[in-house]
Amino acid sequence: MGYMVNGNELDANDEGYLLEPDYSEEIVNVIAAAENIELTPKHWEVINYMREEYREHGHTPNFRNMLKGVNAFWPEADSKALYDLFPTGPAKQAAKIAGLPQPLGKGGY
Numbered sequence: 001m002g003y004m005v006n007g008n009e010l011d012a013n014d015e016g017y018l019l020e021p022d023y024s025e026e027i028v029n030v031i032a033a034a035e036n037i038e039l040t041p042k043h044w045e046v047i048n049y050m051r052e053e054y055r056e057h058g059h060t061p062n063f064r065n066m067l068k069g070v071n072a073f074w075p076e077a078d079s080k081a082l083y084d085l086f087p088t089g090p091a092k093q094a095a096k097i098a099g100l101p102q103p104l105g106k107g108g109y
Contacts, residue, residue: 003034005022006026013102016035017096018101019101021100028098043086045070046070059104061091062091063091066082066091
């Protein structure tokens with residue numbers, strides 16, 4: 001499986017995660033469409049947070065750490081709010097839509 005972005009095919013694993021990170025806006029739009037997610041500004045805030053975590057740590061946070069990190073810029077966010085944005089699992093689906101490789105174990109560190 002892969003994604004076509006600007007005429008280039010980006011390799012992904014069987015679950016739709018990119019094999020190599022891609023930080024373009026285009027890949028986010030392509031993967032979000034494949035996941036049937038209509039992006040809002042809150043989606044973008046979480047996506048940018050996930051990308052920054054990946055850049056800093058080499059992997060994305062698990063759900064518990066993701067919720068703590070998101071609360072730094074969205075204090076009223078809770079589990080329900082994140083599941084409303086990413087219904088198949090916030091830590092994993094947000095990483096996928098962000099154009100990042102598949103999280104480690106149960107969603108990262």
